[in-house]
Amino acid sequence: IFQGELSQTTLETEVISKSKNKKLISWSITPLILGEKEIEAVVLVGVDITERRKAEMNLIRERDFISTILHTVDVLIFSLNHEGKIIRANKTVEKVLGYKLNELEGKYIGELLDKEERDDIKKILSELKSKREILVHENHILTRKGEKKLIVFHSNAVKSKSGEIILFTGHDVTERRKTENRLREMQRLEAVGKLAGGVAHDFNNILTAIISSVEAILPTVSSNKPLYRNLKEIKTVAERGASLTRQLLAFSRKQITRPEILNLNTVIKEMTKMLKRIIGENIELTLNLDRNLRWIKADRSQIEEVIMNLVVNARDAMPRGGKLIIQTRNIISTQEIYNFIGEKPHKKYILLSITDTGIGMTKEIISHIYEPFFTTKRKGTGLGLSTVYGIVKQNKGYIAVKSAPTQGTTFYIFLPALSKKEREKIKKKEISHKIETYKKAKAIHLRKEITILLVEDEAPVRRAIKKILQLYKFNVLEAKNPNEAIKIAQKYKHTITLLLTDVIMPGMSGSDLFNRLVHIIPNLKVLYMSGYTDNVIAHDGILKEGIPFINKPFTSEELLSKIKEVLQEE
Ligand SMILES: Nc1ncnc2c1ncn2[C@@H]1O[C@H](COP(=O)(O)OP(=O)(O)OP(=O)(O)O)[C@@H](O)[C@H]1O
Ligand SMILES: [Mg+2]
The missing domain is CATH 1.10.287 (Helix Hairpins)
Known part of the structure; x- marks a missing residue:
């Protein structure tokens, strides 16, 4: 016990009482010395510290518990003095903001904020001093790397044993707010x-x-x-x-499309000549095309429209010349799309980006660009980007933009790509369809007299179409609704060759009407017309394969060539 030192020492031991209870005793042991280094007796003074130790252990456990919670909850906690200087912060602060905790101690909280919001903090601190209530405020905090995070704070002044402190607790809502805004x-x-x-x-x-x-x-x-x-x-x-x-129909995704397998690079290359003419000599065009670009399935004219609109906008943004870069590449990781859009798609995608070195846009402008009729140009219609937006959405793609005043603009368009398997399957189907059409075409004999049953509920439209048809020497029977059409068909079943019908009519859709009429006239051909896609013939605006269709309004030439096309396929 004394280890050579003959002086007083202490020791803790457990003893067992008569009633078999364990007790923790703290001993003070004092040697009584006689002469030189001779212990005559030892005085033991024992104090029962069982209860005290228990209380201490509880306190430690409590402290650990609180500290664990404090540092692991998903809440940023700052304690501040009255000047707004940070006394302490929790580990979540470290995680979200990238600062080490000791770097933060003593720092004025305002220094962490976006410059424009520093005055807010002054106001909040003085308000906390005067009012005893919780204040809720949103502020942007800059991380160590300079990123902005949007934090919703609840702050209040609390009394503690060591005086009054100010407590800021905050939630990082950056991502959530982005998603909400996007939605x-x-x-x-x-x-x-x-x-x-x-x-x-x-x-x-x-x-x-x-x-x-x-x-x-x-x-x-x-x-x-x-x-x-x-x-x-x-x-x-x-x-x-x-x-x-x-x-407008493109924007509202009501345009009828004819998707085909496309290589976007080919589309761009074929447009290059025209694009160069559009942008003029002062703008330098660079194509940066990925040779191994995946294929897409989309309506060619729609894709051309997207490129055209973006290129024209780029040109308008560079009145004194500049650079225009069109880039294509495969998207390898969906994280890349997530960074732009905040959404992680399942499919493979390709990226088309169009960059200019023009005037760029303010945030305010960017927030309106996809709205129809929003324009900053004297002669603009403001439909360019609305159309692009509609087309991209109709093709299940995504669009994003990066731009700042004087810094130029890049538009990013992500389009779903086809896998090799999908591509081969579609190709096979297309080839067999072509062979079939060819076989049918060989077997035709065009009749001299062609009678068309025209069904259209709007009288002026019907009259106008009838006039065109008669101009081309077709015989025309007209019906103002499906029921009338059925009656006429029964009467003239041996003369009618083609049904030219509106898609959406009161009572019965155009395709239902056709299905009824083929029972009466088995060889009946049909050509649908509409200015509106509808699930009756098209799903999501994508035309069901092989359905003959003409978009309203049409010119007489367009109508004639469509009718010829339909009759050829006999
Ligand atoms: N590359 C760009 N650089 C700078 N601003 C752009 C760019 N692209 C679009 N904008 C801005 O977005 C607005 C809307 O573009 P959008 O193409 O929809 O309409 P517009 O070009 O004004 O008219 P329209 O295309 O119908 O002739 C433009 O007026 C312009 O302010
Ligand atoms: Mg435009």
């Missing part, structure tokens, strides 16, 4: 799209009637009369209107 933006565009689509639909019918009527009169007026020129003017203007409504 809200999508919903907003969805609503605008619905509205635009509805308007475009009605407009299409009106324009079809105008164009067709004018076309029907034109051949009866001699071309040197002023009336002829006026009619031509009406036609031109109406056609411009038609192309506008087509863009």
